[in-house]
Amino acid sequence: xxxxxxxxxxxxxxxxxxxxxxxxxxxxxxxxxxxxxxxxxxxxxxxxxxxxxxxxxxxxxxxxxxxxxxxxxxxxxxxxxxxxxxxxxxxxxxxxxxxxxxxxxxxxxxxxxxxxxxxxxxxxxxxxxxxxxxxxxxxxxxxxxxxxxxxxxxxxxxxxxxxxxxxxxxxxxxxxxxxxxxxxxxxxxxxxxxxxxxxxxxxxxxxxxxxxxxxxxxxxxxxxxxxxxxxxxxxxxxxxxxxxxxxxxxxxxxxxxxxxxxxxxxxxxxxxxxxx
Amino acid sequence: xxxxxxxxxxxxxxxxxxxxxxxxxxxxxxxxxxxxxxxxxxxxxxxxxxxxxxxxxxxxxxxxxxxxxxxxxxxxxxxxxxxxxxxxxxxxxxxxxxxxxxxxxxxxxxxxxxxxxxxxxxxxxxxxxxxxxxxxxxxxxxxxxxxxxxxxxxxxxxxxxxxxxxxxxxxxxxxxxxxxxxxxxxxxxxxxxxxxxxxxxxxxxxxxxxxxxxxxxxxxxxxxxxxxxxxxxxxxxxxxxxxxxxxxxxxxxxxxxxxxxxxxxxxxxxxxxxxxxxxxxxxxxxxxxxxxxxxxxxxxxxxxxxxxxxxxxxx
Ligand SMILES: Nc1ncnc2c1ncn2[C@@H]1O[C@H](COP(=O)(O)OP(=O)(O)OP(=O)(O)O)[C@@H](O)[C@H]1O
Ligand SMILES: [Mg+2]
Numbered sequence: 001x002x003x004x005x006x007x008x009x010x011x012x013x014x015x016x017x018x019x020x021x022x023x024x025x026x027x028x029x030x031x032x033x034x035x036x037x038x039x040x041x042x043x044x045x046x047x048x049x050x051x052x053x054x055x056x057x058x059x060x061x062x063x064x065x066x067x068x069x070x071x072x073x074x075x076x077x078x079x080x081x082x083x084x085x086x087x088x089x090x091x092x093x094x095x096x097x098x099x100x101x102x103x104x105x106x107x108x109x110x111x112x113x114x115x116x117x118x119x120x121x122x123x124x125x126x127x128x129x130x131x132x133x134x135x136x137x138x139x140x141x142x143x144x145x146x147x148x149x150x151x152x153x154x155x156x157x158x159x160x161x162x163x164x165x166x167x168x169x170x171x172x173x174x175x176x177x178x179x180x181x182x183x184x185x186x187x188x189x190x191x192x193x194x195x196x197x198x199x200x201x202x203x204x205x206x207x208x209x210x211x212x213x214x215x216x217x218x219x220x221x222x223x224x225x226x227x228x229x230x231x232x233x234x235x236x237x238x239x240x241x242x243x244x245x246x247x248x249x250x251x252x253x254x255x256x257x258x259x260x261x262x263x264x265x266x267x268x269x270x271x272x273x274x275x276x
Numbered sequence: 277x278x279x280x281x282x283x284x285x286x287x288x289x290x291x292x293x294x295x296x297x298x299x300x301x302x303x304x305x306x307x308x309x310x311x312x313x314x315x316x317x318x319x320x321x322x323x324x325x326x327x328x329x330x331x332x333x334x335x336x337x338x339x340x341x342x343x344x345x346x347x348x349x350x351x352x353x354x355x356x357x358x359x360x361x362x363x364x365x366x367x368x369x370x371x372x373x374x375x376x377x378x379x380x381x382x383x384x385x386x387x388x389x390x391x392x393x394x395x396x397x398x399x400x401x402x403x404x405x406x407x408x409x410x411x412x413x414x415x416x417x418x419x420x421x422x423x424x425x426x427x428x429x430x431x432x433x434x435x436x437x438x439x440x441x442x443x444x445x446x447x448x449x450x451x452x453x454x455x456x457x458x459x460x461x462x463x464x465x466x467x468x469x470x471x472x473x474x475x476x477x478x479x480x481x482x483x484x485x486x487x488x489x490x491x492x493x494x495x496x497x498x499x500x501x502x503x504x505x506x507x508x509x510x511x512x513x514x515x516x517x518x519x520x521x522x523x524x525x526x527x528x529x530x531x532x533x534x535x536x537x538x539x540x541x542x543x544x545x546x547x548x549x550x551x552x553x554x555x556x557x558x559x560x561x562x563x564x565x566x567x568x569x570x571x572x573x574x575x576x577x578x579x580x581x582x583x584x585x586x587x588x589x590x591x
Contacts, residue, residue, distance in 0.1 A: 070479065096481035108479070110472040113465070121469045124462050125480045130487060132462040140462070185476075192481055 021084065023048045023196050023226040024069065029078035031064055031250075038064045039075065040250035046196060046226045051218070053229045053237045056247035057270075062230045063105055065247065066198050069228070070102045071095045083195065101189035105200040105230075107181040111174030115184050116160055118173050119147035122191030150191045154183040154217060179210030186217070196226040203233045215240065238262060246270070284586040291585045292539065295546070296449075303441045311437040312509060313553060317546045318444035319505040322451045324529035324541035326498035331527070332536030333459050334491055335471035336386075339394045340401030341526050344374040344496040346518025348503020350408065353513030356424040363426050363434070363443075363504075370504050371497040377404070378496025379489065386488050398520060408515040419514020426508050434508035444505045448542065451498060455538045458494070467491055468536075528566070532573055534580030543581040 022045035031039035038061040046052045054062055067073035069080055071092040080088050087095050096102075110118050120137055123146035124130050137143055151157050160170065173184060182202055189197060202218065203211050215236050221227065222240065231237050237244060238258050245255040248270045254261055261267055299318070303311040323345055330336040351370035360366065381400040388396050414420050425435035434440045458464055469477050470484035477484055507513050516522075525548065533544025551569065555562035577583055 072475075091483070092478040093481050093483045096479055102479045104475075104479075108473050108476040110469045110476065112472055113468065117465065118469075121465055121477070122480050124466060125477075125482045129462045130466040130482060131490070133458060135462055136457075136460045137462050137465040138460060143462075188476075188480060 022046060022081075023050075023083060024228065025081040026065075026069065027079045027081070029065070029068055029075045029080070031061075031068060031073060031075050038250050039068065039078075042078070042247070042250070042252055044245050044252060044255065046228050048195070048226055049223045050242045051222050051227045051229060051240055053231060053241035053244045054247055055231065055234065055237055055244060060247045061250040062247055063200055066102070066200050066228070066230060070100055070198055096192065096194075099193070099195035100198065101192060101194035101196070102198040103182070103185045103189055103200060103202060105204060107178075107185045109173040109176075109181060109184060109188075112172050114170040115151060115156060115173055115176065115180075116144065116147040116170070118184055119150040119187055119191055120144070122150065122188040123147065126192050146191065150187040151184075153190055154187040155213065156180060156183045156187060179206050179214070182206065182210075182214065183217075194225065196228065197221070198228050200230045201232060202229070203231060203236055211236075288539070288582075288586050296445075299441075299445055303438045308437050311441050313549065315437060315441040315444050315505070315509055317549045318441070318448040319502050319509060320526075320529060320545035320549055321448045321542040322444070322505070323499050323502035323526055324533070324545040325451055325455050325538050326495045326502070327526045328530050328535055328538055328541040329455060329459070329491060329495040329498070331530050332538075332541070333464065333471065334467050334488055336488065336492070337394055337527070338397040339520065339523050339527065340381075340397035340399070341495075341499055342518045342520065342522035343401035343404040344378060344499035345503040345506065345522060345526075346404060346408065346515070347374040347377060348500030348505075349507040349513045349517045350503075351500065352426055352504040352507035353420060353422050354414075356422065356426075361424055361427045363428050366426050367501060367504055370500040374500030374503075375493045375497035379493040382489050382492035382496075386485060386492060398523070401518060401520060401523060405515050405518050405520075408518065415514070417515060419512060419516070422507055422511045422513060425511070426504060434505075435511065440505070440508055447501060447505065451501070452538055452542065455498075459538065463487065463490070528570060532570060532580060534577075534582035537579075537582045540580050540582030543585070547581060 024046040026045070027043050029039050029042040030037070042065060044052070054065070056062055064073060068075045071087070071090060071094075075088070079086060082095065082098060082100060087098065090098075110121060113121070117137070120140075120143040123143050124137070129135070148157070148160065151160060173181065176184065186202070202214055206214060211233070218227070218229070218240055229237070229241065241258050243256065244258055244261040245252050246261065246267050247253070253270055254264045254267045299314050302314050305311075323341070327338065327341045330338050330341070348370040351373060352366055355361070355366050355369065381397070385393055385396040385400060408414075409417050425433045427433055428439065428443065432439045434443060459468075466477070466482060466487050470487060474484050503517070506517060529544035529548045530541040531544070532547060533540030533542065535541070548566075551566060552562065555565050559565070573580060579586070
C-alpha cells in the first residue's frame with residue numbers, strides 16, 4: 001500500500017487504517033513439507049482494528065499460515081512481526097501473552113470443565129494465578145466475574161445455567177452444541193486481552209441461526225481488535241472484511257479491498273469460479 | 277469434573293463416613309491381623325491417591341510411582357541406623373528425597389508424552405530399584421530388617437499396629453483433604469486444562485510443563501509418606517517395595533476406584549488390599565482373579581467403585 005497519508009474525503013477511514021503501523025506483518029514466509037510447498041513467499045499485514053480476510057480453496061495452506069503466525073508451525077523462511085517486534089523465535093504461549101489469540105478450525109476446549117471454568121482458566125492465565133495452590137477456583141469471585149463477562153460478551157451467558165435434565169449440574173464444555181463451542185472458544189480468546197485474533201473458519205459447521213449470530217459478533221468486534229479471518233463463506237467475507245487476500249497453492253495471488261477482489265479476474269478463475 | 281448432585285454427594289458422604297467409622301473401630305477389637313489390614317489399606321490409599329493426582333488430574337500415566345514409595349521405605353529403614361527415629365524427621369526427609377527425585381526425573385520424563393512417558397517413568401523407577409538392589413551392606417536383593425521403628429512425639433511406636441493404624445488413617449484423611457484442595461485450586465484447574473487440551477492452554481499463554489513438574493514433585497513426595505508407613509507395617513525394607521509390579525498395583529487401584537476423584541483410588545486401594553487377602557488365602561492364582569475383577573470393572577462400572585457409591589455407576 002503506497003497511498004499518501006491525507007485523511008480527506010470519503011475514504012478517510014480507509015486512509016487512517018493504511019497509515020497506522022501494522023499490528024501483524026508477515027514477510028516472505030515459506031513452509032515446506034518435503035516437496036510440498038504449503039506456504040510460498042507469503043507477505044501480508046493486519047493493521048490495528050482491521051479485519052483482514054484470507055480466502056482460498058481447500059488445501060490452499062490457510063491453516064498452515066495461521067499456525068506459523070501463532071507459533072505452532074515453524075516456517076522455513078521469512079519473518080513474523082507482531083506489534084513491531086520479531087516473534088519468530090517465540091513459542092506459542094509467549095506469543096499469546098503478547099496479545100495473539102487463536103480460534104481453531106475445530107474448536108479446542110477443556111472438555112471436562114464447565115464453560116465458566118473454561119473461561120476461568122483464561123482468566124487464570126491472564127492474571128498469572130496458576131501457581132496459587134490453595135485458592136479454590138470454583139468459588140473465587142474474581143474468576144467467576146471474569147468468566148461471566150467473557151461468556152456474556154459472546155452471548156453465551158445461558159451456558160452458565162444448570163441443565164435441569166442432568167440433576168442440576170452445569171454441562172461440561174464437551175457436551176455443548178457445536179455453535180456454542182465456537183462461541184466459547186472465542187470468549188476464551190478475548191479473556192486474555194488480545195490485540196489480534198486469528199480466526200480459522202469460525203462459521204464452519206454452523207447452522208443458519210448460529211451463523212448469523214457469529215457474523216453479528218464478528219461485526220461487533222471489528223475495529224476493536226485486529227482480526228485475521230480465514231473463511232470459506234464468501235458472502236460473510238465480503239460483508240465483513242476491510243481487506244481480502246486470496247491464497248491459492250500456498251501463494252497470495254491477490255490482495256486488496258473487497259470490491260477489488262470481487263472483480264479480480266484471476267481470483268474469479270482460481271477460486272470464486274471454482275466454488276460456485 | 278462434573279459437579280456431583282446433592283443426592284449423590286450425600287450418598288457418598290454417608291458411605292465414606294461409615295467406612296471411616298469401621299476403620300476407626302477395628303483397631304479397638306484387639307485383633308492384630310485386622311488392625312494391620314486397616315493400616316495396610318490406609319497406606320495404599322495414600323499411595324493410590326498420590327498417583328491419581330498424576331493419572332487422573334494431569335492425564336500422566338506413570339508406571340514408576342513405586343520408586344517414590346520405595347524411597348519412603350528406605351528412608352524409614354536407613355534413618356534409624358543413624359539414630360534418627362522421630363517421625364518429624366523421617367517423614368520430611370523421605371518426602372524431600374522423593375520430591376527431589378521426582379523433580380529431577382520429571383524434568384526429563386515430562387518432556388515426553390503418552391507411551392514414551394510410561395516407559396521413561398518405568399526406567400527411572402528401575403534405576404532406583406537397581407541401586408537398592410546393589411546396596412550389598414543393606415542386604416542387596418533381600419533387603420534388611422528395620423533396625424528400629426519410627427516413633428511419634430511422646431514415644432508411641434509405629435511398630436504397635438494400633439498406633440500405626442490410627443497414624444496412617446490420620447495421614448490418609450489429611451492427604452485426601454490436601455489432594456482435593458489442590459485439585460480444586462487455580463493450580464489444579466490449569467493441570468486439568470492441560471490434560472483436556474494442551475494446545476488450547478498454550479494458545480492462551482500457558483505452558484503445561486512447569487505445572488506438571490510441580491504436580492509430579494508433589495505426588496512423588498506424597499507417595500513417600502505411604503512408603504514410611506509401609507516400612508513400619510512390614511518392619512522391613514527391600515527393593516521389592518519399589519518394583520514395577522508395585523507400580524502396576526498402584527495403577528490397578530486408581531483404575532478400580534475411578535481416576536480423577538481422589539476418593540475413588542482410596543476405595544480402589546481398600547478393595548485391592550481386601551481382595552488380595554481374601555483371594556490369596558483361597559487360591560495361589562489370586563492375581564488371575566484380580567485381573568478378571570479389573571476387566572469386569574472396566575466393562576460394567578463407568579465410574580469405578582466411586583460411581584457405585586455416588587449411584588452414577590452403571591454403564
Ligand atoms: N503436518 C503436515 N504434513 C504434511 N502436509 C501437511 C501438513 N499439514 C498440512 N499439510 C498439507 O498442507 C496443505 C495445506 O493445508 P492447510 O490445512 O493449511 O489447508 P487449508 O487452506 O487450511 O485447507 P481447508 O480449507 O481445508 O482448511 C494441504 O495440502 C495439507 O495436506
Ligand atoms: Mg484449514
